[in-house]
Amino acid sequence: MATSVLDHAGAAGIHPEKTGLWAWITTVDHKKIGILYGASAFIFFLIGGLEALVIRLQLMKPDNNLVSPEFYNQLFTMHGTTMIFLAVMPLSAMFFNFFIPLLIGARDVAFPRLNAFSYWVFLFGGLFLNASFLFNAAPNGGWFGYANLSSKQFSPGLNMDFWAIGLQILGIASLAAGVNFFVTVLNMRAPGMKLIRMPMFVWMSFITQLLVLLSFPVITVALILLMFDRLFGTHFFVPLGGGDTMLWQHLFWVFGHPEVYILILPAFGIISEILPVFSRKPLFGYTAMVFSGCFIAFLGFGVWSHHMFSTGMGPIADSVFSLATMLIAIPTGVKIFNWLGTTWGGSIQMKTPMYFALGFIAMFIMGGLSGVMHSTAPADLQQTDTYFVVAHFHYVLFGGSIFSLTGGAYYWWPKMFGHMLDEGLGKLHFWLMLIGFNLTFFPMHIVGLEGMPRRVYTYPAGLGFESLNRIETYGALILGFSFLVFIFNVIKSTRSKVHAPADPWNGATLEWSIPSPPQEFNFPSIPTVHGRDAFWEEKRAHGGKLPEPARVSGAGIHLPNPSYWPFLAALGVLLLFIALMNHASKLGPVYIFAAVSVLFFSIFNWVFEPAEG
Amino acid sequence: MDAHALHPATSTGIPNRKLAIWTFIGSECLFFASLISVYLVYKGKSLVGPYPSEIFEIPLVTVGTALLLFSSLFVVLALNGCEQGNRKKFLGWLAMTILCGLFFIGMQVYEFTHFFHEGLTMQKNLFGASFFTLTGFHGTHVTIGVIWLLSIFIEGVRGHVPPAKALNFEIAALYWHFVDVVWIVIFPVVYLMNS
Amino acid sequence: MDSSAQAHEHNFPERAGEYVRIGLILFVLTALEVGSYEIAHRPGVPLHDFMHTGLIPVLIVLSAIKFALVALFYMHLKWDGPLLKGIFSFSLFLATFVIVALLALFIYEGKFSAMIGSLMGATGT
Ligand SMILES: [Cu+2]
Secondary structure: OOOOOOOHHHHHOOOOOOOOHHHHHHOOOHHHHHHHHHHHHHHHHHHHHHHHHHHHHHOOOOOOOOOOHHHHHHHHHHHHHHHHHHHHHHHHHHHHHHHHHHHOOOOOOOOHHHHHHHHHHHHHHHHHHHHHHHHOOOOOOOOOOOOOOOOOOOOOOOHHHHHHHHHHHHHHHHHHHHHHHHHHHHHOOOOOOOHHHOOHHHHHHHHHHHHHHHHHHHHHHHHHHHHHHHHHOOOOOOHHHOOOHHHHHHHHHHHHHHHHHHHHHHHHHHHHHHHHHHHOOOOOOHHHHHHHHHHHHHHHHHOHHHHOHHHOOOHHHHHHHHHHHHHHHHHHHHHHHHHHHHHOOOOOOOOHHHHHHHHHHHHHHHHHHHHHHOOOHHHHHHHOOEHHHHHHHHHHHHHHHHHHHHHHHHHHHHHHHOOOOOHHHHHHHHHHHHHHHHHHHHHHHHHHHOOOEOOOOOOOOOOOOHHHHHHHHHHHHHHHHHHHHHHHHHHHHHHOOOOOOOOOOOOOOHHHHOOOOOOOOOOOOOOOOOOOOHHHHHHHHOOOOOOOOOOOOOOOOOOEOOOOHHHHHHHHHHHHHHHHHOOOOOOHHHHHHHHHHHHHHHHHHHHHOOOEO | OHHHHHOOOOOOOOOHHHHHHHHHHHHHHHHHHHHHHHHHHOOOOOOOOOOHHHHOOHHHHHHHHHHHHHHHHHHHHHHHHHHHOOHHHHHHHHHHHHHHHHHHHHHHHHHHHHHHHOOOOOOOOHHHHHHHHHHHHHHHHHHHHHHHHHHHHHHHHOOOOOHHHHHHHHHHHHHHHHHHHHHHHHHHHHHHOOO | OOHHHHHHHHOOOOOHHHHHHHHHHHHHHHHHHHHHHHHHOOOOOOOHHHHHHHHHHHHHHHHHHHHHHHHHHHOOOOOOOHHHHHHHHHHHHHHHHHHHHHHHHHHHHHHHHHHHHHHHHHHOO
């Protein structure tokens, strides 16, 4: 290791870290792209959260008229769409980007430029969706866009065009990233990093990519048909022309159910990293965890119609989908017992990430249990379209995904930015979030069972909904405030002069073996892996503790060249969809031709540009 | 030696780009499965004509099918030639492949215009909508394939596709075969099971 | 250009003969597909009655064989390891499942439900 160890200042001369706008636009470094994903997704998360707060303020008292019914429709549609596609998915993508290469001992992803392309397409898709507010035409047909409510007849404005085209753009980003990370996990592992030694976060992310690759094409087709209906006057979902609106629901949920696992499996992975480290014990039942993850993903493709029990599919379909859905409780239960088994008898260290991990387990169990309740078709008929369902999916998506992602942020923050987050503020954040979350969503079970319908902009006085709705709104304000504490914590840590050590938590995985934040090339020399929990193994082999790793020069390490073609190609994708949206205008064909030219020109230059040099 | 520098060792031994194109193909299976499902679910649900059995020209489509099938043979022969460094075999068969692809697109353009004249449009009925969407997206894939193969042909003529870089061609060929197998499904399911 | 020298160096097997043989089989199978279709649509020719009822299964079998031949030989899956075979087979399995499930839901659910309903009625439950 004595080859080229230089001090920090000396290293800077050889691989100068470029900053500034141009460096970010042309970056192909997975860590920078990860940070871009995280920053953009967090802003979208705040926008989606703001929408939720307005919804809660509107519902705070009966017969309220804070917002109009029309704007309320836009708010709940954009809240759902934003949180799913622009917050939770890309926040997971932040961790995929930053940590999959580090956890498997690689210098970058398999296709660095494709990775940049995915990010820019995601960003443009998100901006496109939100730009609809500027035209006072935000999507207003629900995040599931049920036809024929979303067809031209009932949504004549631009609203659902923005929705369909926006999701189509985001789908391209997800599919490109899916191919990239699928290949990265299979092909870029360090020597000795067998599949069955991979950290659980990598496993769960890998399964997530599989779900993305196999479910997004289905929504792509559904959206194409909807766009054809809206733009070209076909009748795929227009009953007057023979179209069947049930087909939309089936195609949407063939995608939609795997999508919920796309949202939760990365969260499972993060929890499975945090619990062992703060219990000072290897993950309990590693192999069972891997196979239960595979089993969840596999079953996830055969349960979609549990979202459609109230459509009257027939007794056979109801029974089959009901049973398949109940089966999923088994592998999920396996996971929960394994997490509990991991903490059992461990020497538990109650650091902030651990608070969030334990909070996750408790909240997710509650969401899982209400999920099993509506797998029973007759019970679902009572619960569907009420606040009971809203309570259920917020317990799994907020109590599950967001708790886990926030825990992941506290856990990996020192590695990403080289500063520790404040423990006290972190714990304050946790308690505010836990209390606010339960105040907001627990009462929804009750008002839901009492019959309060979803997606209706107000309710009359005297139905017994008033006090619980007021409590929900107070809870939502506490929840919102908890994220201000987080932002304050981030600002405070960024300003602090104290640098995080390479291994603040005595971590088990390879990312803790390199300096915080990692250097551009990640590993000065590619590590060799001898077992699961590779870094714990290495520390044990060296009698406990390793010296703080030094920053090294990295001379002679080949890194991919920065490139602006992915950015331009992504711009071409955006322009193409905008042109399609305006195809009927006088210059429509010209717009389409121009956009296709930008796209092809960028792709050709991308292909013929040397990847590294 | 040289080949090793171009394709650094991967954990599975499969080059990144080859694994990527297979992953993409796997994803595309679900794309076409959805389109085929839509076509089949709407089969016989059109409220007005023209109906499939009145309008299909089986002989014409059979010729197109044969062309696409042969193009799959030609492209493996070309790949075999490229891997062996046999320039004549590589470029000759590749040119034949591209020609077959172009003829297939020509067949489809002719078929579509013929259908328009018969009054079948995407707006006319569910058959028109689902038929044009399914075969149109397949045709788009063929077109992209032709452009891809053409760019490899041009690179090949310039001598930029030596055996060490045969992977560049192999992934395009895999994509081309996939487009062919999709048609192997579409041809019987859409055209021959038309009653 | 010493292209022939490189050929020996890389030692790629000459598979042209095998590929052409597969091509011929594919051609014959396509002819059989179209032939079956023609027989099914011409009353009076031999085998018409069989093909008239059995056309769909016959076509499914023939096209499945064509599909498998292209995938195994032209796409080299015969010579590739389990990973690529697995990716493609799993995707195909899921694709088939989606098609079959949607057809069952749209076309057969009504018939099955009616059948079960009448059975239950017959037994008096
Ligand atoms: Cu579901």
